[in-house]
Amino acid sequence: MAKFPLFEKYAGLKKHVPWMSLAALPTPVAKLDNLGKMVGHHNLWIKRDDKSSDIYGGNKVRKLEFILADALRRGCKWVITYGGIGTNHGLATTIHARRLGLKTALVLIRQPLTDHVQENLLLDHHFGAEIHYAPSNLRGALQTAGIYLRHGKVYFIPPGGSSVLGSLGYVNAALELKKQIDDGLLPEPEYIFCALGSKGTLAGLMLGTRLSGMKTKVVGVRVAMEWVTDTHKTVRLINRLVSLMRKYDKEVPPLKFTMDDLMITHDFLGAEYGAVTQEGEQALDLMERTEGIRLDLTYTAKTMAAMLDFIKKHPEVGKTPILFWDTYNSVDLTDLIRKKHDHAVLPRTLQWCFQDNLITGLKDIDTEF
Numbered sequence: 081m082a083k084f085p086l087f088e089k090y091a092g093l094k095k096h097v098p099w100m101s102l103a104a105l106p107t108p109v110a111k112l113d114n115l116g117k118m119v120g121h122h123n124l125w126i127k128r129d130d131k132s133s134d135i136y137g138g139n140k141v142r143k144l145e146f147i148l149a150d151a152l153r154r155g156c157k158w159v160i161t162y163g164g165i166g167t168n169h170g171l172a173t174t175i176h177a178r179r180l181g182l183k184t185a186l187v188l189i190r191q192p193l194t195d196h197v198q199e200n201l202l203l204d205h206h207f208g209a210e211i212h213y214a215p216s217n218l219r220g221a222l223q224t225a226g227i228y229l230r231h232g233k234v235y236f237i238p239p240g241g242s243s244v245l246g247s248l249g250y251v252n253a254a255l256e257l258k259k260q261i262d263d264g265l266l267p268e269p270e271y272i273f274c275a276l277g278s279k280g281t282l283a284g285l286m287l288g289t290r291l292s293g294m295k296t297k298v299v300g301v302r303v304a305m306e307w308v309t310d311t312h313k314t315v316r317l318i319n320r321l322v323s324l325m326r327k328y329d330k331e332v333p334p335l336k337f338t339m340d341d342l343m344i345t346h347d348f349l350g351a352e353y354g355a356v357t358q359e360g361e362q363a364l365d366l367m368e369r370t371e372g373i374r375l376d377l378t379y380t381a382k383t384m385a386a387m388l389d390f391i392k393k394h395p396e397v398g399k400t401p402i403l404f405w406d407t408y409n410s411v412d413l414t415d416l417i418r419k420k421h422d423h424a425v426l427p428r429t430l431q432w433c434f435q436d437n438l439i440t441g442l443k444d445i446d447t448e449f
């Protein structure tokens with residue numbers, strides 16, 4: 081098994097922190113030559129966390145390695161988590177929990193409808209999630225209570241998997257990147273751009289880059305409403321990560337992060353979480369044409385749009401290395417639902433999502449399966 085940089089650097093954590101291998105690590109790094117030529121910046125790089133698993137990748141797998149290990153250690157048979165109706169986190173949890181014999185209950189809230197939302201709902205069902213739609217906070221709370229009553233020992237996973245434990249996955253990710261830099265696979269980036277949703281990715285990367293002695297600035301591109309991404313809570317999450325790590329290994333320095341350490345751009349969200357933006361669509365299209373890499377419109381396309389805008393507005397960054405952290409899964413599972421799909425199996429409360437068929441290729445398919 082490949083070495084896990086977090087435990088190599090801080091052996092005390094290895095003894096105490098629940099963790100199991102689910103991801104294919106290290107994820108590759110590559111230079112974005114074609115994109116670079118197109119936008120006139122010849123030092124663009126990508127960290128391909130889209131390839132973090134050949135079952136279902138993206139940024140959630142790194143978090144789930146800690147979270148699901150903890151659920152198993154506590155003897156839970158079920159996990160519960162939350163998100164929008166198109167949540168990637170909910171799908172990743174369902175798929176990886178199932179590998180370990182754990183069942184997943186999802187409590188989902190409204191977000192703008194897209195083909196991706198429909199696909200993820202069908203895939204949630206395909207992989208055995210118990211799906212609940214919560215049109216209000218009260219309904220969400222009642223559904224949660226019902227899930228706990230029915231299933232007994234249920235493990236709670238916060239939205240996006242951004243518990244302190246889950247966010248350790250991105251401290252490790254930054255240490256992994258440092259090893260790749262030391263191995264000469266890429267230069268140390270001056271900037272890393274990553275999506276900022278439930279905060280765990282940014283929090284972990286900020287701490288991990290600091291712990292590994294990198295000078296890199298991590299820029300979070302806000303893709304969710306401010307009450308979700310909350311900058312104070314982001315700082316608190318980083319400081320809680322430091323506390324957790326120091327509890328088990330005093331080699332971890334007593335770092336204290338403040339609001340001044342954050343670099344967040346707020347300009348690429350659009351109307352709301354999950355809303356399609358023009359800049360996002362253009363970035364997605366450009367990335368696909370130049371590099372053949374598929375982004376998503378909710379997170380990674382907005383992040384790429386922010387990075388390209390930054391390069392355009394800051395010619396002084398010249399040839400300085402900039403890294404795009406790809407957090408979107410690239411394993412295409414849509415064949416599973418294109419071939420065999422019946423949205424009637426989803427809860428009645430979610431049937432409104434399928435009034436129009438948004439998934440290309442579904443129209444001609446017999447849905448009688």
Ligand SMILES: Cc1ncc(COP(=O)(O)O)c(C=O)c1O
Pocket residue numbers: 138139168169240242275276277278279280281282376379380407408409
């Ligand atoms: C594809 C993708 N990128 C980025 C994020 C945001 O990461 P975080 O929730 O850790 O801020 C998510 C969260 O669901 C995601 O699905």
